[in-house]
Amino acid sequence: MASNLLKGTMILTVGLLLSRILGVLYVIPLYQIVGEKYMALYQYAYVPYSIMLAIAVSGIPIAVSKFVSKYNALGDYATGRKLVKSSMVLMSITGILGFIVLYSLAEPIAQLVIKNDESFFTIKDVASVIKYVSFAVIIVPLMSLIRGFFQGYQHMTPTAISQLLEQIVRILFVLVGAFFVIKVFNGTEKTAISFAVFAAFIGAIAGLIILYWYWKKLKPEFNDLLTSSGNVTSNVSLKEIYKEILIYTVPFALVGIINPLFQFIDMITFNRAMLMIGKTADISNTYLGMLNMYTHKIVMIPVMLATGFSMTLIPLITSYYAKQDFGQVRKSLDQSFQILLFLTLPAALGISVLANEFYHVFYEQSDTGATVLAHYAPVAILFALYPVTTSILQGIDRQKLIILNLLLGILTKLVLNTPLIKTFETDGAILATACGYIVAISLNMFAIRKTLHYKSNMVMRRIFLIMVVNVGMLCLVFIVKWGLEKVFSIDNKFEALLVIIVCASIGAAFYGFVTLRLGLAQKLFGERLTRFTKKIGF
Known part of the structure; x- marks a missing residue:
């Protein structure tokens, strides 16, 4: 058990770590090409995109891996194959619908986060970049389905490699496109940002291609398992399959939305709260960019470990729980909590101590930016704990509690955000985020303890x-x-x-x-x- 958990986690972790590092490093040259003010426009596009992506696909890899792992543990390999075959078209439709919704809502979303009379960006500017980034939603649901299927068979490498390649291709398109627009064709920074956000679509295509290659490579192995099992099947109907997947997916769709939704709450409240205390729109936009874009990317680096753990924990805990092997479930929890904190705690605290140097290296020398990073970095520990605790509840079929605890965490953030921002400015938004996560994590741990008698x-x-x-x-x-x-x-x-x-x-x-x-x-x-x-x- 320990070796499987560590092996699967390390494969995903290495891929996610490299992907996350690239996701931070590319901001350095992009920052130099387009400038600090236009980077704010970039994050205005990516927060609503992240929310739509979370709604459309965030629960799918985990839900499919849980479903496939559950039936594989029972020797029923046919049901998982049945799911994948029937879901290809469904995920394609989901992607198209997600694209249409985000594209159509681009202007209403822009009106929520910015005013026409503000000095630098207009509603049209923000709506335009949201429309460009929405194309990526077409591809990602299908890609997520295939990743989840591989993870259900404990094959974590396809997910890790496809995520890494997706990131590499996206970053190359971002940087090359922005450079040519501004330096070669003398275009505007706003056009460069549009190219940069459209890169998410190009990267998604690259990720889908590598997953198809792995599918062709591993298909003989899957066929052998299907044949050796004697074509054992649970005779589960498609209606029952989708009902079970929906039960798994909805909680994790909401779980995946928590971080971008917290950022979105900042987007729609931060500028207004800062204006109430006499700060100008330019200062407010700059501070929001530091919080939601620059420091957030660095803070999320230690969190990639939690993502690897949560993706590996789901099929493992599901398998043990389906066999009623509660001893192994508890051992999995013991090991996960310890290793997670062993690695994330020093990373998060180290970033906080060296915040001035990190901000200087990645962006520029800024006392304000370094202070935001120093105060924000410890919250990464909460960002890391949350997906692991929700993965455990998902693995033991406590989906309703996940939703309830999540909503209470979001409500905490929403209620506290404006008054805390008015009192502490950027630190207030960070404090409200920490309080929201603490509420959700505490409730998750209480549910785990009550359900498994875990202590x-x-x-x-x-x-x-x-x-x-x-x-x-x-x-x-x-x-x-x-x-x-x-x-x-x-x-x-x-x-x-x-x-x-x-x-x-x-x-x-x-x-x-x-x-x-x-x-x-x-x-x-x-x-x-x-x-x-x-x-x-x-």
Whole structure:
């Protein structure tokens, strides 16, 4: 169990990590090509696009992987194949409908987030980029269906590779297109942003092509499993299949929407709240761009681990739960919570401590931007915990609780956002986001504990130990950073990058040494690490 969880998680994690890093790095040259003000237009398009994508497809890979894994565990490989064959057309229709809806709502959405009399962007500008990005919705539902099918068979590589290739192609189109529009054809920055958001459609086509290649490659294996099972079938009708998929998908469609919806709440309330306290539209747009675009991309890097865990946990927990093997379910939970915090806590806190250097390297030197990043980075821990707790509830068939807890979290964000922004400005939006996630996660954990009678003092002790080691690591990083600042003034990107590399290396070495010496890392990562550490004296 442990090796399957770790192997599947690591495959997805590596792919997602590379994809996430590329998703941050490309902003650096795009920022230089179009400028800070026009990058705000870019995020105005991507937040509603992310919401539509979450509604259309976010639950599909997990729902399909859960469905396929469940019936595969019963020796019924035919039902999963039946699902895929019948769903191809359905997902294509879903994609077209999603495109039509987002394209049609582009102007009403633009009217929600911006006013015509604001100084820089018009409603027409925002509506235009939303229309361009909406084309990607056509492809993604079908792609998500195929990814979910592979994950149900514990094949995580197709998902990881297709996501990585999708990101690479999208970024190349973004940067090359923006460069040619502005530098070669002397076009406007607004046109360059339109090309940049349209790149999501081009990237999706590339991802679909690589998934088709994997389908051709793995189809003989799937056929062998179908034949060796003696064509065992549960005789589940298409109506029953879609009903079961819908039950799985709806909660995770809502789960996938939580982060972009929180951003959308910021979009429709932040500017108005800032105007109420006397801030100009230009300042408000700049601060919102720092929150929803620049810092958010960096903050989400540690969260990719949680995405890998949630995608791997669903089929594993479903399989054990279907067999009524509650011991293995609890072991999965123990391992997941510990490894998740072991890796995400130092990453999130490290970004917070080195926020000034990170913002300088990725964008420019900005005290305001660095402060937003420093305060926002710890929220990544909540971003990481939420999908894992919802995946557990999904795996044990508590979909209604997922929806209820999610809605209460969103309501918390909505109620607190404007008053907190008026009081603390950008920090208020961050605080409202943290409160919303804390409410949803706490309710999820309460439901998990009640349903599975889950309580582990051992996990709590190890989490406390992880926190203590992190405090020690951060103290060391503070000292190293202070010493480096005494040596040079950190006036350019190279010096800022050097500080990040030195501090991160020393911090990681300390963290690794202490956790290995305590035996914590060996207990979390299993026999292979234990054998290796014995050879080097731990």
